[in-house]
Amino acid sequence: MKRTGTARVVALALCASLAAGCGVVSGVTGDSGDGPITVMTWAPEKTAATNKPGMPAMAKAYARWINAGGGINGRELRILTCNDHNDTVGAARCARRAAKEDAVAVVGSYSQHGRSFLAPLESAGIPYIGGYGVTDDEFSSTLSYPVNGGQAALMAGLGEQLARACGPVALVRPDSIAGDQLPLLLNSGLRSGGHRGAEDQLAAEDATEYADHARQALRRASGDPVKRGCVVPALGDRTSTFMDSFRRDRKDYPAVRTASVLGSVDQSLVDATGGRSGPYEGTYVTGWYPVETDKRWDRMKKVIREHAFDDNRIDPADPGVQTTWIAYTVLTSVIERLGDREVTAQAIRNTLDNGMRVTTGGLTPPLTWRFEDLIAAAGFPRLINPEVTFQVVHKGRLVAARQGFVNVEKTLVDAEL
Missing domain, CATH: 3.40.50.2300 (Response regulator)
Incomplete structure (x- = not known):
């Protein structure tokens, strides 16, 4: 991966009282100057229902790997994580925190409460890249960029x-x-x-x-x-x-x-x-993906071995972990494509919407989110990858x-x- 050069970003601030409902200018979230590029990954942990602790743990390991190599275009990748607790309030709270902390994307995440988290993300213009695909809302929101067929x-x-x-x-x-x-x-x-x-x-x-x-x-x-x-x-x-x-x-x-x-x-x-x-x-x-023993997962496994520090939450056979890896592959490709341009939520969305084709080392078919790439499945207008x-x-x-x-x-x- 190319990780040289410097991305220049204009400092753009959200309304300080977002939680009070004053509103957000769509698509202006981003990081300033040469500072870190901030994104968020969320998933439920320690709940009575489905838990995916490996997804935020994988995001942290990915960032350590990327940053050890000089970051993306010379900039540090900063990961925020959030536990949605498998409830609507927790999901919405995670999304509002992403907006408040100027995250340019939510990446490789799991939540069963799409309506609760997508509304705050849409208000802030923050793209949702590589959700797990457990809710229909992930396949209908124009700010959602799924990497699998859910x-x-x-x-x-x-x-x-x-x-x-x-x-x-x-x-x-x-x-x-x-x-x-x-x-x-x-x-x-x-x-x-x-x-x-x-x-x-x-x-x-x-x-x-x-x-x-x-x-x-x-x-x-x-x-x-x-x-x-x-x-x-x-x-x-x-x-x-x-x-x-x-x-x-x-x-x-x-x-x-x-x-x-x-x-x-x-x-x-x-x-x-x-x-x-x-x-x-x-x-x-x-x-969704090749079996865990497939050689196409070797790079991910190497990153886990060298940068997860024996974090036993990360299982390379977990499709949640695999989805997070693929989602961050997409994010990195987009930011590298931006080069010296501003890294904002809107810039990321524009790059994806304008036909950028992302390859994932054969773990998925090539991914692109143009209108003509969407399949005509009722209820799933954002589904681009119908392969299993x-x-x-x-x-x-x-x-x-x-x-x-x-x-x-x-x-x-x-x-x-």
């Missing part, structure tokens, strides 16, 4: 992966707004391959056990005497809790397989539950079930959302 692409892709592999399919998913679209997307993929669709089971996202749900799902998935059924737990961090209940009853239904998406199942979870002798052996998994990977747990390791990326654009467009 949960929509994962579920549509999983449906395609399972259409010919499974008999009856039982989906166990959160009883939440974010969970409501999962059956529609999964079924779109299943039906694209001639499958009748999945049985939909709602479950609490923060439950401490899922015994009843596991038994019901196993019964539903075992209804075909000819073709093996599949149970699809899509419960985020609580997938492992579901599987504790599932494995106790699975002995009565040995033919039933499991399937899920990255974020609900990853290599660390497979390892922690027994590897090849555990409940995930043979599980079908759909992801098919994986399977084989001998205790997540490996590629099919080489290369699989484009699920048609399935997303056809989904009845």
Whole structure:
């Protein structure tokens, strides 16, 4: 990466009383002179539901690596982190803090409360680069620049992966707004391959056990005497809790397989539950990116080894960590493109909107956010990357079930959302 030269930035201040509601001039946030370039990464930590502590930790490690090499165009990258606590108030507070501290972008972050954080970001003109993709709002706001296809692409892709592999399919998913679209997307993929669709089971996202749900799902998935059924737990961090209940009853239904998406199942979870002798052996998994053992992740792993200082929150197999890495790759490319021009939120947005093409070392297809690059999926007007990977747990390791990326654009467009 090029890290030479000096970016000149005009000092532009937000209204000092933003929190009191006086308003912000859109797109003027930025750093002054030769000072640091400030960005923010947020994620929930230590909550009862989904947690992604590795994402802000990865952002800090990335900044240490970049700054050790002289920064971006000679300027230090300063990272602000925030815990949104998995609630609307926390998400909004993080966004307001980003505006107050003149962040030029929010990068590589996770939050289930898109409406709460996007409104303050839009008021300040701050771009949201590489969100995890867990909410629809990330795929509708003109200030959002997603790097993957979000949960929509994962579920549509999983449906395609399972259409010919499974008999009856039982989906166990959160009883939440974010969970409501999962059956529609999964079924779109299943039906694209001639499958009748999945049985939909709602479950609490923060439950401490899922015994009843596991038994019901196993019964539903075992209804075909000819073709093996599949149970699809899509419960985020609580997938492992579901599987504790599932494995106790699975002995009565040995033919039933499991399937899920990255974020609900990853290599660390497979390892922690027994590897090849555990409940995930043979599980079908759909992801956004290549498997963690792929050589394309070597640079990220090297940065983690040398700059994370044994921070055990950072797991290179975590798709949240991987998303943060890719999002910061985009940010760095944009700022390098700006050269000696002002590094402001508006300058970053203009560069992305005007057709800049970002390559990520093969971890995603080339990314560009021009209008003509957006796919025509209802409800996801900002989605530019409808490609996923098919994986399977084989001998205790997540490996590629099919080489290369699989484009699920048609399935997303056809989904009845």
